[in-house]
Amino acid sequence: MSEAFVSRSDIFSWGRVTRQMQRVATPRFVDQLPALIDAAKESSLLAVGLRRSYGDSCLNELGDLIDMSRLDRIIAFDPLNGILRAEAGVGFSEILQLIVPHGWFLPVTPGTRFVTLGGAIANDIHGKNHHAAGSFGRHVRALGLLRSDRGRLTLTPESDPALFTSTIGGLGLSGIIEWAEISLTKIESAYLEVDTRAFETLDDFWDLAETSAEKFTHTIAWVDGLAHGEGLGRGIFWRANWSPYGFFDAPRDQTRLRVPADAPDFLLSRLSIGAFNTLYHRLQARAGTRLRHYLRFFYPLDTIGDWNRLYGRDGLLQYQCVVPRTAEREAIRTLLETVAADRQASFLAMLKTFGDLPAPGLLSFARAGTTLALDFPNRGEKTRALLARLDAIVADAGGALYPAKDGRMSHSMFRRSFPRWQDLQRDPLMSSDFWRRVAA
Amino acid sequence: MSGPSQEVVAPKAPQRIVILGATSAIAEAAARLWAANGARFILAGRNEARLNEIAADLKARGAGETIDWPLDFVTADAGAELGKMVDRLGGLDILLLAYGVLGEQDDLERNPAAAAKMIATNFSSAAAWSLAATAVLEQQRGGTLLVIGSVAGDRGRRSNFIYGATKGGLAHLVEGIAHKLAPLGARAVIIKPGFVETPMTAGIASKGPLWATPESIAPVIIRAGEKGGPIVYAPAFWRGIMLVVRNLPATVFDRINL
Numbered sequence: 264m265s266e267a268f269v270s271r272s273d274i275f276s277w278g279r280v281t282r283q284m285q286r287v288a289t290p291r292f293v294d295q296l297p298a299l300i301d302a303a304k305e306s307s308l309l310a311v312g313l314r315r316s317y318g319d320s321c322l323n324e325l326g327d328l329i330d331m332s333r334l335d336r337i338i339a340f341d342p343l344n345g346i347l348r349a350e351a352g353v354g355f356s357e358i359l360q361l362i363v364p365h366g367w368f369l370p371v372t373p374g375t376r377f378v379t380l381g382g383a384i385a386n387d388i389h390g391k392n393h394h395a396a397g398s399f400g401r402h403v404r405a406l407g408l409l410r411s412d413r414g415r416l417t418l419t420p421e422s423d424p425a426l427f428t429s430t431i432g433g434l435g436l437s438g439i440i441e442w443a444e445i446s447l448t449k450i451e452s453a454y455l456e457v458d459t460r461a462f463e464t465l466d467d468f469w470d471l472a473e474t475s476a477e478k479f480t481h482t483i484a485w486v487d488g489l490a491h492g493e494g495l496g497r498g499i500f501w502r503a504n505w506s507p508y509g510f511f512d513a514p515r516d517q518t519r520l521r522v523p524a525d526a527p528d529f530l531l532s533r534l535s536i537g538a539f540n541t542l543y544h545r546l547q548a549r550a551g552t553r554l555r556h557y558l559r560f561f562y563p564l565d566t567i568g569d570w571n572r573l574y575g576r577d578g579l580l581q582y583q584c585v586v587p588r589t590a591e592r593e594a595i596r597t598l599l600e601t602v603a604a605d606r607q608a609s610f611l612a613m614l615k616t617f618g619d620l621p622a623p624g625l626l627s628f629a630r631a632g633t634t635l636a637l638d639f640p641n642r643g644e645k646t647r648a649l650l651a652r653l654d655a656i657v658a659d660a661g662g663a664l665y666p667a668k669d670g671r672m673s674h675s676m677f678r679r680s681f682p683r684w685q686d687l688q689r690d691p692l693m694s695s696d697f698w699r700r701v702a703a
Numbered sequence: 704m705s706g707p708s709q710e711v712v713a714p715k716a717p718q719r720i721v722i723l724g725a726t727s728a729i730a731e732a733a734a735r736l737w738a739a740n741g742a743r744f745i746l747a748g749r750n751e752a753r754l755n756e757i758a759a760d761l762k763a764r765g766a767g768e769t770i771d772w773p774l775d776f777v778t779a780d781a782g783a784e785l786g787k788m789v790d791r792l793g794g795l796d797i798l799l800l801a802y803g804v805l806g807e808q809d810d811l812e813r814n815p816a817a818a819a820k821m822i823a824t825n826f827s828s829a830a831a832w833s834l835a836a837t838a839v840l841e842q843q844r845g846g847t848l849l850v851i852g853s854v855a856g857d858r859g860r861r862s863n864f865i866y867g868a869t870k871g872g873l874a875h876l877v878e879g880i881a882h883k884l885a886p887l888g889a890r891a892v893i894i895k896p897g898f899v900e901t902p903m904t905a906g907i908a909s910k911g912p913l914w915a916t917p918e919s920i921a922p923v924i925i926r927a928g929e930k931g932g933p934i935v936y937a938p939a940f941w942r943g944i945m946l947v948v949r950n951l952p953a954t955v956f957d958r959i960n961l
Contacts, residue, residue, distance in 0.1 A: 291728060292753050333728075336756055337763035361764060 268302065268327050277571050278317035279525075279578035280641050280670055281696070285322065289330040293350065293409075293441050296329070300411050300439075300692065303327040307694035308411070310439040312352060312379030316386065317581040318670025319696035320434050326694055329439065331381055337361065338442055345447035346404070351381025351440045356516055359557075363513035367447035368505075368557070370402035376562050381440040386667040387432030387622055389629040391481035391503075391561070394618030398629040400431035401620065402446045410438035411692035420623065429688040432624025434666055436698055438690040452509030455481070455560050458502050460550040465496030465596055472616045472633075475502040481560075482616070487540040488602050488609030488637060495599060497544060498614065506554055514558065521568035525576040536608035574640050580670070582650055583628075583636040585617065586662035591633040594660035598635055598653055605649045609637040626681050628665040636668065647671060666697060677701035717741040717767040718928075719792040721785070723776060723832055724802025726753045728901040729851060732921035733799065737928075738766040745788045747772040748802070776802055777828045781835040789839055797928045798836045800829055800850045803869075805904070811865045818865050825869035830876050833891075837880050840889035847928050848884075848891040850877045854936070856895065857945045860961040870895075874934070881933035892932035896920050897941040 267288065274285040288299050300308065307326030314321045322328075331352035338348040342365040347358065355369060356376040362368065371383075371390045378388070387400040396402070405419045408430055416438075418427045429437040458479070462468050468484055475482050479502035486498035564570055571579060586594040595614070602609055613636045622629045639646050654676050657664065663680030664672045678684060684702070720737055722730050725746035734744065738761040746754050746761075751773040758769035770791060774784065789795045803825045811818040833850060840846040855863050856870030874893045881891040898904065898914045915938055923937035936942040948961070 292726075292750075292756065294752060336760035338756075338759055340763040 268299075274322070274328065275314070275578075276318055276321050276670070277315050278580060278641075278670060279571055279574070279576075280580065281319060281322060281578075283322070283324045285324065285328050286326075287328045287330050289333055291333045293334060296409055296439060296441065299327075299329055300409070303692065304411075308439075308692050309695045310351070310381065310435050310693075312382035312385075313354065313377050315373075315375055315378050315382065316667045317579070318666075318668065319700070320386075320666050320669070320698075321382075322696045323694060324696055325699070331439075332379060334441070335379075340365075342367070345449060346444065347447055348405075348442060348444040349380055350442050351379060351384075353380050354378065355380070355383070360513045360515060362447055363450070363453050363557070364511045366450055366511060368450045370446060370448045371396055371399040372561055374562065375565055376558075377565060380443055380445070381435075384431060384440055384443055385433060385435045387624045387627040387629070388667070389617070389622075389634075391483045391501075391615065393620075393629055394476045394482065394616060395480045396448070397618065397620030398432075398622040398624075398627055399445075400623040400627060403431065403623075404444045404446060406430065406443040407441040408438040409441050410690045412690065413438075415441070425686070426688050428623055428625050429686070430624075432622065432627035433687060433689075434626060434695065434697065436687065436689045436693045436695065438693065450505045450511075451507040452505070453511050453513060453557055454506045454509035454554050455503040455557060456506045456552055457555045457560055458550075458552045459499060461497070461499050461544065463494075463497050465592070465599070468496060468498060468500065468614065469592060471500045471502075475500070476616065476618070478502075478504075480504050484614040485543075486599065486612045486614050487544055488599070488612035489537045489540055489606075491600070491603035495603060496596070498612075499544065501560075503555070503560060509554065509556075512556070520566060522570060522572040524572065526573045527575060536610050539610070574638075577641040577643070579638050580641050580646055580650065581636065581638045581668035582653060583634060583665040583668040584653070584657040584662050585628065585630055585632050585634040585665070586657060586660040587630070587632040590660035590662070591616075594656055594662065595633055595635055597656050601652055601656065602637060602649070605652075607639055607642065607646060607649055609639055612637050625683050625687050626666065628663060628667070628680075630663065632662070634665075636665075666701075669697070672701065674701045674703065717743050718796040719743050719794050720797045720799065721745045721747065721788050721792070721795060723747050723798070723800045724851075725757060726750055727801045727803075727851075728917040729896065729899060729920050729924070730799060730801035731757055732917035733801075733924040734761055734766075735764055736921050736925050737797075738762075738764040741765055741767045743768040743792060745770045745772050745792060747774045747776075747788070749773065749775055776832065777824055781828070781831040782838070785832065785835040785839060794843065795836070795839050795846050797847050797849060798832075798839075799924065799928075800832055800836075800848070803829070803851065805863075805866055808861075808863050808865060821865065822869050825866065826872045829869075829873055833873070833876055833880060837884065837891070840884055840891075841887060844887045844889060846889050848877070848880060848889075849924060849927055850891070850893050851924075852877070852893045852895045854895050854897050854941050854945050858949050858956075862961060878933050890932055892927040892935055894920075894924055894927055894935045894937055895941065895945075896937045897944070 268286040309323040310329045311321045334350040334352035336350045345367045373388045383399045387398045389398045408416045481503040484500045616633045619631045726748045754771040806821045836848045852874045853870040855867035856874045877893040920937045927935045
């Protein structure tokens with residue numbers, strides 16, 4: 264059986280901005296990993312999952328990649344106590360199909376179910392329930408790490424705190440995460456009671472965020488990134504709790520609607536996005552509470568396969584920052600004003616207040632404050648100049664950028680975001696395009 | 704059109720399934736689907752640690768029972784060994800034969816001994832196991848033999864005719880077994896996948912629209928376990944492609960690099 268690395272031109276991150284050859288191995292069994300580490304000794308290595316990171320944190324042009332997605336076996340599932348141990352390559356979608364019928368859910372989930380367990384840990388992902396549950400890393404009971412210098416290790420938060428905190432949110436740089444054991448969340452059905460309401464100003468958003476945090480497990484808001492002047496800060500606020508009414512249905516992934524090719528550039532123009540935003544705001548504004556299956560509430564974009572290709576051949580740039588509580592109101596307003604004034608359209612502008620639960624990783628992104636996520640069609644220098652202006656606002660507020668979304672932050676921005684970055688116990692063999700850029 | 708069925712369906716006993724070559728990517732994908740319905744498995748293969756990993760996974764996914772069965776298919780006594788397996792399960796509903804090696808055509812042409820070894824694995828031992836299974840199904844008057852073949856077995860091509868010969872031979876054997884079993888209520892099916900992304904084919908970098916994943920082949924195997932046969936292409940469009948390939952006149956065929 265071939266275990267070798269193969270040169271491939273079809274390996275992109277989710278943003279599809281960088282197009283380069285990658286040497287990739289796709290092992291099916293963990294016993295193949297040591298040989299792959301040996302084979303990569305001359306260069307560098309990075310284990311990656313389903314490559315939903317937008318920028319270059321899941322790419323390694325000068326070295327090798329291990330695609331972990333075929334290491335996707337469940338090792339043990341305890342349906343009585345809600346504890347799951349699985350190989351790192353298992354997808355959230357597969358986990359849900361297994362655990363939901365038993366009345367359990369992932370403790371934390373991002374906006375797509377097509378991520379791996381290992382990727383969720385390596386990026387210490389957060390979700391709509393951050394104010395209630397914290398980041399994903401808080402629910403990791405143990406994990407298996409394979410290092411080029413120390414071999415196979417089993418880590419718990421207590422056994423080796425330094426290496427554990429280097430691995431949670433560690434972007435795969437502390438070694439290969441082989442497996443992990445997580446605690447699940449009990450649910451009473453596969454459905455949520457979702458309360459939707461429109462807000463017209465940022466002040467309304469802050470009020471909603473404040474009053475909803477205690478009563479609702481999940482909160483998230485969409486803001487119209489093009490609205491300016493009086494409309495600035497208009498948006499839609501969703502807040503939800505798990506419902507006791509409904510079945511535990513966890514559908515298999517159907518053949519989905521798929522974007523077959525890179526869309527032409529005019530598709531996501533300022534005009535089309537502006538029209539969409541206005542329409543969206545009007546449609547969703549019908550306030551009220553509805554019962555929604557988890558697929559529809561958490562993963563609306565997963566319905567369209569490869570939606571990132573809608574952004575055309577040049578790809579998209581994501582920008583996600585968090586600003587601390589003390590500065591959040593002013594900073595979010597300034598950020599939105601800057602975006603709106605620039606007239607570069609952002610399609611998906613999401614706003615979410617994080618809670619106070621500390622994230623365990625050295626490079627964990629989520630922290631007390633408010634996070635704003637924006638995405639822009641890549642228009643080259645013009646877009647990058649706007650993002651640099653946003654950087655200045657975030658830096659001024661004492662905020663941070665999210666590596667999983669990033670392919671361009673400066674090393675000073677990285678160091679401001681993660682002041683303890685030098686404590687990272689990196690595996691000397693592991694590296695990524697992202698790491699070489701921010702740590703150089 | 705009739706409405707929803709009002710019939711009361713008796714719960715089915717979990718299927719008893721033997722997988723030869725259980726660590727193969729295609730077999731594992733199929734086993735996951737069977738496991739969700741509570742199937743009981745014997746997982747046979749050479750690498751015990753890997754069998755263990757797969758067994759734990761299938762258990763978590765709902766398998767009623769998983770029994771690892773470390774084994775070298777070439778040296779084992781197929782009849783005796785299968786007898787033990789069937790005793791252990793208390794009968795046999797499905798036997799999936801999924802092991803095989805691809806080999807490098809150029810190397811095999813230069814080295815007939817290596818070719819003979821490959822043929823011993825892919826054809827001789829597979830034939831012995833298929834015949835052993837036939838005897839069991841014949842006696843039970845029920846059950847299904849599923850054998851993974853290949854579209855490469857449909858016509859000898861310069862790029863892989865030694866591998867193709869083993870799969871072609873296997874296809875003829877299974878077709879004959881199906882013919883023999885049909886009057887007895889038992890079945891045999893040869894499943895012919897086209898290009899599949901597996902470790903066997905990992906070295907091939909350029910993968911186009913004809914390539915399938917093990918996960919897309921698996922439902923075809925499950926269906927073949929329930930009905931149909933004796934020849935099933937996976938995915939189904941290969942039936943059309945191979946119809947053309949088989950019927951190309953030699954004057955045309957010889958000029959194409961396949």
